[in-house]
Amino acid sequence: MRISLVDLLFSWPPNGGADVDLYNVATGLTQAGHDVQVVVVNDPESWERGAIHNSQFSFSLLGISGLGRDFHRKRLPRRIREAVDMWHPDVVFLGDGFLMKPYVGLALADYPLVVRYYAYEMACLRDAFHHKDGATCPNHYLKTPGVCRACALEHLGPDIKSGRPHAWAQEYLAAHAYAPGYRQIVEDYLARVSSAVVYNTTMKEHLAHHCREVHVVPGGVDSQHFTFEAPLQKAPKDTKRILMTGRASDPMKGLDVLLEAGERLYQQRRDFKIHVTVPEETALPHFALAVGWKSHKALVDYYRQADVCVVPSRWEEPFGLVALEAMATGRPVCASRVGGLQDIVLHQETGFLFDSGDSAELAKQLDVLLDNPNLRQRMGIAAHQRVYAEYRWPHIVERHYLPILESAIATHGGVHTP
Amino acid sequence: MTTDRICAFYSSGPHYVRMLRCLRENCPDATLVAAIPASFPFDAIDDLVDETVRLPDRKASRDLRGGYFALRSIRQAQCTQIVVMFDSPRLNLLSALSGTRDRHCFTVDGRFYRLNKKTAVLVASTTLRRLRGQWNFLCAWWGTRKS
Structure with a gap:
């Protein structure tokens, strides 16, 4: 298979679990004998987006840089689409990203498209946590868009006014996520993806009525680094x-x-x-x-x-x-x-x-x-x-990702021809 | 970096103590001045610094009055160098206005580098960025009001 992995936030060394996850999926698919290209978005002004230093990968990596005003809901998806088309993939895997993800997904939707959700960005406009005032937020953007739009503006206001917004607020502005029409964009995008991949059953419930297929796939661990060692024998009074x-x-x-x-x-x-x-x-x-x-x-x-x-x-x-x-x-x-x-x-x-x-x-x-x-x-x-x-990565890739990607190609009616 | 009076300005981040240790190690003869919020637990850095400048707590120091107070306190300490923890526009501007001769940033991965943007450029770019931010917020506010 030729597989394009698109990620709007990927950085290496990693900034978080999503970067580690995508890296291991790409590496695992490469090791399984597939041709893998990772397309990332570089923003030299942000440590959160596409900051890749001194790294060598087993897969092919393409950075989309020089965005400036092209970090826009129409122009960014177009540039990503051009990069993906040049690779001629059989299937596209959309990794991390926030509120621009629906636009990018729609631009790639005539490929078999598998999307990964790493947190609750599908349920919330203000952040990926869906957590408010010390508890899980009772609202859901797809059900209560008006409430969520007001909440997001209040929460993101100071970051936006600073003129140097963080990645989430940057995507909120670029995607016009504050506008009433954004909800329909999200619905259209979710309806067109071949399958969504999430970490747990709560996340699956969030997407179940909007996507054709939702799979719960765990992350993995680097089992060569985190190896077993028997604990030290300690006397009852030892600390x-x-x-x-x-x-x-x-x-x-x-x-x-x-x-x-x-x-x-x-x-x-x-x-x-x-x-x-x-x-x-x-x-x-x-x-x-x-x-x-x-x-x-x-x-x-x-x-x-x-x-x-x-x-x-x-x-x-x-x-x-x-x-x-x-x-x-x-x-x-x-x-x-x-x-x-x-x-x-x-x-x-x-x-x-x-x-x-x-x-x-x-x-x-x-x-x-x-x-x-x-x-x-x-x-x-x-x-x-x-x-x-x-939870070893080769096992996760073989047992979960490969069947999902193959199934996406099959249900899409075979390999995409651009 | 020469050895003299060095102001180590605290921002919320994982590497403040590491920065102090590194400064102490590289500049053993320097007078190390920790600029820390009032609520900062001094015990954690007692053996690393020579003097402290107490600043308003983080929230208060972000508004104009708090920022002015912080800057005045740092200038009164009469340091010759300042080290900040992030290369952000806000900290760049603060360090530029701190009255110190040299400005440095200590990164999360343990590197020092010199900050050398001119004050006028920093003031102009910060003002423009703020104006752009206000405009973006206005657009978002208007978009949110539409039903």
């Missing part, structure tokens, strides 16, 4: 390490829940320390330690030194890569029962699940794990085995 990684400074990630649980635990026992990847200057209680942000390379050692990992997210985490990384290194994970986390962590097998925000339950689970090294080890081994069986 055990509880680890929270990821963007822990973000309130949606639920650090407050972990610290509340730590407070409860500290009243019963003193044999633990919570390590958190927040800037070192962050003020934390005495039983917790801010270890600063860690590089991808350094992170694996942190997981290996941990006894238990916690992912206490408050929002509907689309996937939850940090849980997977911890599991790959053989550590049990306590995670909130939200979004993709509840699919990754098997309750009482590879760790524990607790209701989002329930610090009392988390404290109990941590207490059980800290008391029981055999349970930690058993769950850690089960976690590693689960990752090895289900």
Whole structure:
């Protein structure tokens, strides 16, 4: 197959999970013997869009640069279409992007088109989180467009007025997403895609009535980097390490829940320390330690030194890569029962699940794990085995992506001829 | 970078302590002045800096009055160099108006580089960008009002 992957935000080294995901899908498809081209949009003024430094890829990469005024709802899709046409792909995969994605999708819709959603950008005009005032937002752009348009303008106003908007607001302006007609563009685009790929069942429900096919496909983990290592044998009185990684400074990630649980635990026992990847200057209680942000390379050692990992997210985490990384290194994970986390962590097998925000339950689970090294080890081994069986990238590409791409070509009536 | 009075200006980001460590290491004889918000936990940097300048908290420092107060505090510290954490128009302008001889940026990946845009150019480009932003907001506001 000749496959074109189009991404409006791809940067390398990566800015986030979506970049890592697209990179691994492109690499996996190349390794499976397919011809892969990745088309990205370069914006030299933004670190968020197409910043690619000193990188070599196994796939072909084409950057669309010099956009300036061409970052426009008509001109950008046209330029992407020209780049894709030159490659003559059999199928197009549309990766990350925000509010310009419908225009780009429509420009490519006479190819078999598979689109990936990495978060909740289909449900919200203001950001990709669909999370407001500490809870999942009750509105949905396709159902309550008027409410969502007003909310988005209020939220994005300061960023727009600054004159140097971030990627989301940049696409909001370029796509005229504030206009009433934008909703119909989104509907038309979703109706024309061959299939949509999402991370979890909540996301699937958002798209189910608008797309022909929606597939839940998990992300994967670099199993050669995050390898298993048996935990250190510790005496009952030794200090055990509880680890929270990821963007822990973000309130949606639920650090407050972990610290509340730590407070409860500290009243019963003193044999633990919570390590958190927040800037070192962050003020934390005495039983917790801010270890600063860690590089991808350094992170694996942190997981290996941990006894238990916690992912206490408050929002509907689309996937939850940090849980997977911890599991790959053989550590049990306590995670909130939200979004993709509840699919990754098997309750009482590879760790524990607790209701989002329930610090009392988390404290109990941590207490059980800290008391029981055999349970930690058993769950850690089960976690590693689960990752090895289900979440290695070659396996994800072969089991999920290839059938979806082949099916898109078949249902489209065969290979596209431009 | 020569060694003298260096102002390390805090912005919300992961690399402030790393920046201070790096400055301390590269300029052991310099007087390191941390420009930090009032709520910043000083304990975290106590052993790295020589002096502090307390600034309004982040939200307050973004309006014109807060910005003026921050700038006045930095100028009063009479530093010869300033280091900021991001190469943004706002921080470029702030560093240009800080009264320091040299301006630098310390990036997330641990590199120092000199900021050398002229103040007049920075003021003009910031003003134009702001005007464009206001116009874009007006268009979005008008588009949102249409039913």
